[in-house]
Amino acid sequence: MMAMTSLNYVEPPNSNLICCICHAPFTNPTTTRSCMHTFCRDCVVEAVRHSPHCPIDRSPLAMEDLAPANPIVKHLVDELIVECPLRTAGCPRTCQRQLLEGHMKDACQYVTVPCSEDGCCQMLLRKDRGKHADVCIHRTTECDGCGASVKYSDLTVHYSECSSKTATCSFCAAEILRSKLQDHVATCPEVVVPCPHAGNGCSWAGPRHELSEFHIPSCAYESLKGFFAIYGSRVSSHSAENTALKQRVQALEGIVHFMQREMQSFKTILGPWYHSEVQRTSRTGVPHVHVPEDSSLQGFVGPSLARTAAQRPPAPTPPDLFDIIDADQDTATPFFLPPEALFDSRIHTHSRTAGGLLDIQSHPGQRSLPLTPVAPLNLNTTLEGSLVGLRDSITGVAASVDSLTRRNDIALTNENMRINEELGSLKYAVHGIRLQLHRLMMDRNAQVTGRLGETGSATTGPVPIPVPAPPAQPVLHPPIMTPPPFIPAPGTKL
Amino acid sequence: MALPKRIIKETERLVADPAPGITAAPHEDNLRYFDVTIQGPDGSPFQNGVFHLELFLPEEYPMSPPKVRFLTKIYHPNIDKLGRICLDILKDKWSPALQIRTVLLSIQALLSAPNPDDPLATDVAKHYKENEKDAQRVSREWTEKYASQ
Amino acid sequence: MAKIPRNFRLLEELEKGEKGIGDGSCSYGLEDGDDIMMSNWNGTIIGPGHTVHENRIYSLKIHCDQSYPDKPPTVQFLSRVNLPFVNQTDGKVDPNKLNVLAQWGKDSSIETVLVGIRREMGSFNNRKLPQPPEGTTF
Numbered sequence: 043m044m045a046m047t048s049l050n051y052v053e054p055p056n057s058n059l060i061c062c063i064c065h066a067p068f069t070n071p072t073t074t075r076s077c078m079h080t081f082c083r084d085c086v087v088e089a090v091r092h093s094p095h096c097p098i099d100r101s102p103l104a105m106e107d108l109a110p111a112n113p114i115v116k117h118l119v120d121e122l123i124v125e126c127p128l129r130t131a132g133c134p135r136t137c138q139r140q141l142l143e144g145h146m147k148d149a150c151q152y153v154t155v156p157c158s159e160d161g162c163c164q165m166l167l168r169k170d171r172g173k174h175a176d177v178c179i180h181r182t183t184e185c186d187g188c189g190a191s192v193k194y195s196d197l198t199v200h201y202s203e204c205s206s207k208t209a210t211c212s213f214c215a216a217e218i219l220r221s222k223l224q225d226h227v228a229t230c231p232e233v234v235v236p237c238p239h240a241g242n243g244c245s246w247a248g249p250r251h252e253l254s255e256f257h258i259p260s261c262a263y264e265s266l267k268g269f270f271a272i273y274g275s276r277v278s279s280h281s282a283e284n285t286a287l288k289q290r291v292q293a294l295e296g297i298v299h300f301m302q303r304e305m306q307s308f309k310t311i312l313g314p315w316y317h318s319e320v321q322r323t324s325r326t327g328v329p330h331v332h333v334p335e336d337s338s339l340q341g342f343v344g345p346s347l348a349r350t351a352a353q354r355p356p357a358p359t360p361p362d363l364f365d366i367i368d369a370d371q372d373t374a375t376p377f378f379l380p381p382e383a384l385f386d387s388r389i390h391t392h393s394r395t396a397g398g399l400l401d402i403q404s405h406p407g408q409r410s411l412p413l414t415p416v417a418p419l420n421l422n423t424t425l426e427g428s429l430v431g432l433r434d435s436i437t438g439v440a441a442s443v444d445s446l447t448r449r450n451d452i453a454l455t456n457e458n459m460r461i462n463e464e465l466g467s468l469k470y471a472v473h474g475i476r477l478q479l480h481r482l483m484m485d486r487n488a489q490v491t492g493r494l495g496e497t498g499s500a501t502t503g504p505v506p507i508p509v510p511a512p513p514a515q516p517v518l519h520p521p522i523m524t525p526p527p528f529i530p531a532p533g534t535k536l
Numbered sequence: 537m538a539l540p541k542r543i544i545k546e547t548e549r550l551v552a553d554p555a556p557g558i559t560a561a562p563h564e565d566n567l568r569y570f571d572v573t574i575q576g577p578d579g580s581p582f583q584n585g586v587f588h589l590e591l592f593l594p595e596e597y598p599m600s601p602p603k604v605r606f607l608t609k610i611y612h613p614n615i616d617k618l619g620r621i622c623l624d625i626l627k628d629k630w631s632p633a634l635q636i637r638t639v640l641l642s643i644q645a646l647l648s649a650p651n652p653d654d655p656l657a658t659d660v661a662k663h664y665k666e667n668e669k670d671a672q673r674v675s676r677e678w679t680e681k682y683a684s685q
Numbered sequence: 686m687a688k689i690p691r692n693f694r695l696l697e698e699l700e701k702g703e704k705g706i707g708d709g710s711c712s713y714g715l716e717d718g719d720d721i722m723m724s725n726w727n728g729t730i731i732g733p734g735h736t737v738h739e740n741r742i743y744s745l746k747i748h749c750d751q752s753y754p755d756k757p758p759t760v761q762f763l764s765r766v767n768l769p770f771v772n773q774t775d776g777k778v779d780p781n782k783l784n785v786l787a788q789w790g791k792d793s794s795i796e797t798v799l800v801g802i803r804r805e806m807g808s809f810n811n812r813k814l815p816q817p818p819e820g821t822t823f
Contacts, residue, residue, distance in 0.1 A: 048541050063598060065542040089632045092599045097633035294607040552713060569690045595687040603693050617719050620696070 071111035128152035239263035581675035585683030601630035613661035613680040622656035711799035733807035757789040765817040776823035
């Protein structure tokens with residue numbers, strides 16, 4: 043909608059209806075409550091925003107002081123006659139200002155509106171809409187041949203396909219309805235056709251009407267027609283058979299691939315428990331099955347070998363676990379220590395145990411540890427079975443280690459107590475000796491100080507032993523062990 | 537940006553019905569920029585002078601005042617060497633109810649009634665305060681020298 | 686947007702210059718306070734710190750002809766200075782070699798010219814250029 047201030051008024055409006063800010067008749071006339079001046083609402087709001095004063099008398103003015111003007115004023119300006127803003131475009135209409143909006147929206151022929159046809163984005167004057175609708179390329183029209191509704195823009199494309207239109211036969215130049223064209227081409231005498239024996243090697247090709255008239259009588263292949271029929275049927279039966287066989291081969295190949303994949307996954311699962319026949323033979327020297335070295339069926343060897351390994355009789359009753367591991371070292375090594383290392387560690391364990399038990403050897407019953415019998419590894423079962431067996435063995439070993447540790451602890455505690463007792467008695471013995479020695483030293487000291495007292499101060503009473511002793515008398519302090527706290531320091535009481 | 541209707545109306549009226557002693561014409565290439573002449577009011581030291589001014593309506597006009605400046609040298613306490621004018625309605629006393637015509641009439645009135653107490657050109661104002669007669673003589677001389685047709 | 690005529694534009698710039706701009710490292714004013722056409726201006730640039738220009742004061746003449754501000758002003762150094770866009774015989778600034786003049790736009794002004802020149806003085810390529818003795822003029 044165009045701004046009110048840009049309208050042209052047919053009659054010069056009464057100057058009392060002119061806003062002093064925009065110099066046009068009021069739009070939404072608004073009167074100040076404080077000084078009763080009237081302006082357009084937008085004008086005075088903008089003015090107050092710039093400076094809070096009445097534009098006419100400069101008295102202070104706030105937004106709250108603005109109120110709609112007397113309705114009479116509003117009616118006066120709404121009824122002013124204005125020209126249609128599109129007068130320059132050609133609209134001669136004049137109307138009351140308040141009706142202008144309706145005119146522009148619905149009536150004015152000079153308003154730019156979009157074409158109502160779907161897909162047309164052209165903008166045109168309302169008055170031109172009817173004219174345009176007749177020529178708009180997006181209008182819907184009817185095919186005069188088949189009667190279908192088609193967009194005008196698509197009509198040419200439609201004509202080129204419409205079955206009601208004629209088309210020209212490209213061979214005989216006859217005009218034929220498009221719907222019949224297909225049939226015509228099948229019979230048109232001018233269409234170039236090959237000899238019916240082209241499949242057997244006749245290279246002739248020419249218009250259909252010449253075929254039966256000239257070519258067939260002279261065609262060398264025509265006389266062999268019966269022969270071709272018989273051999274043709276034979277060849278086709280062979281090729282049908284061939285196809286069936288090919289399909290079977292393909293199916294079998296598919297199964298082989300599937301098996302290979304399965305094999306591969308089984309091998310992965312089995313890990314060291316899988317034996318290839320080559321390893322087996324090289325170790326035992328007795329091949330269980332014949333392995334074709336260069337066979338493309340190498341993948342097939344897997345399962346049978348694995349089965350062989352699984353069904354193989356258990357190793358001659360092994361003396362202990364280590365021997366089993368040794369026997370299976372080629373497969374088990376990645377999961378166990380190398381046999382030498384294992385052996386070493388076993389020895390080491392033994393020696394350490396022996397060292398640890400050395401001081402309790404005097405205790406009968408602790409001397410030799412009973413070896414827990416270990417069940418031989420059963421290789422006849424599945425991998426899972428073997429694992430369960432191994433797990434049981436480990437549980438057994440763990441239990442015996444546990445009891446051994448406990449026994450060890452008891453033995454150690456006992457031994458400790460015994461040693462403690464012995465140490466205590468030794469300590470007392472040493473202490474006794476030390477006291478005797480001390481007394482001897484005291485006596486000797488008394489003799490020495492007695493001699494000294496004759497030359498120095500003789501009045502001194504019992505002379506305490508100086509602690510720490512001067513370096514001149516190192517012998518006063520016999521080397522002693524740190525006395526227990528309840529033993530008084532030497533010299534203080536004795 | 538189209539010229540507001542108000543400016544078009546004001547221009548039309550300035551040209552069609554000019555105020556006495558005042559002309560104003562917009563530049564062709566900038567309809568917000570006016571060439572203005574003001575005749576020195578009779579009885580003032582500027583009598584018989586024709587003073588050229590330039591006037592510009594900023595984007596915010598009429599919410600903001602027009603910008604006006606003398607292009608002719610003038611010896612006046614409220615007009616400085618660069619022609620800038622000290623007039624309250626061109627500054628804080630502006631009101632959107634004023635217009636080009638009223639502004640130019642106010643400037644014309646300022647020539648009749650210099651106000652040395654609100655000076656822009658301090659030396660001229662001092663002169664006017666201390667020796668108005670002599671100052672007016674200089675104003676007349678300058679009018680003669682710079683503002684005669 | 687209303688196009689501000691040259692004279693009112695220069696009046697605005699003069700008022701801004703009289704108030705002082707930025708940190709005071711650049712300043713400008715009319716060469717002659719009576720010049721009603723406001724064509725000739727004086728500018729001063731204090732050389733940027735940490736460069737060969739540090740603490741030097743450079744004087745320039747700026748001329749705004751009638752085509753201002755549509756066209757850039759002509760700028761000429763009064764103080765001798767060695768910069769790639771300054772003619773070493775007369776001190777004139779080559780408008781094609783100085784960005785603020787070559788890319789003159791509606792937001793450009795005398796202030797942006799001075800600030801632009803000062804920024805060039807501190808640019809990597811120019812900060813170490815050997816300079817003529819301080820205080821010499823073209």
